[in-house]
Amino acid sequence: MDVWEGRHPATQHFKALFAYDHLPPHLQEISGRVANLAQYMVAELPDGPELTAGLRKLVEAKDCFVRAAVAKDR
Template identity: 65%
Template sequence: MSSPIMKFFQYEHLPEHLQEISKPIGDLAMQMDGTLPDGAEKSAGLRKLLEAKDCLVRAKLG
């Protein structure tokens, strides 16, 4: 079962120019969620990755 935060890494709803930023980060998040054991550090890492994704998508928006 995936972590609840994973829903925020979805990118299919975004325009293509934003998907090119969001998809690699979402893919990494899915890999980490599937590979690492549940715990506080995994949750913190995914949360920080989500923050980074949000920042980078906003950077693309200019």
């Protein structure tokens, strides 16, 4: 079941931003955990400005975590 299907367009917008299949395996582990949290929140919470804001901040956090992992690899 796709929890993103049938949701408000503002919510659906975030689905692509949590995709992580394109990343190397060690970054997929980090990004995937955040994507799982996003999916859980979409499944549990109604559409609205607070869900949108939370997903936006979660994308920002995911990006920071992935960048930290990339920096660690250098």
